Amino acid sequence: MPTxxxxxxxxxxxxxxxxxxxxxxxxxxxxxGKAVCAxxxxxxxxxxxxxxxxxxxxxxxKKRPERPYGGYLCSRCMRAKVxxxxx
Numbered sequence: 001m002p003t004x005x006x007x008x009x010x011x012x013x014x015x016x017x018x019x020x021x022x023x024x025x026x027x028x029x030x031x032x033g034k035a036v037c038a039x040x041x042x043x044x045x046x047x048x049x050x051x052x053x054x055x056x057x058x059x060x061x062k063k064r065p066e067r068p069y070g071g072y073l074c075s076r077c078m079r080a081k082v083x084x085x086x087x
Contacts, residue, residue, distance in 0.1 A: 037074040047071055 002025075005011075011027040018024055029051060035044040046065040048055065055063060064071025069078045 035071070037077055038072055039077040040074065042074045042076070044071065044074055 001007075006027050010030065012030050014026045014028055015023050016026050031049050032051065034049060035047040036042065037044055048058065048062065050058075065075075067075070067078065068082065073081065
């Protein structure tokens, strides 16, 4: 039986075949949820779905879209917000 920290389903269970032919269990952290728009809740495109430790080492341009409110609002809500500010 696995130790206590491996009994919960917070870690994904991956079956790996070793060079010796045995199949062993590997435990891997699950991917975080998708980023969502702050207004409508739609999925944000252009934002990687990786762990914060990996995101820390990626360049800023790869973390979110290069537009106003990028990574916070979806393009539809951003357009509406910009239009309402102009009028």
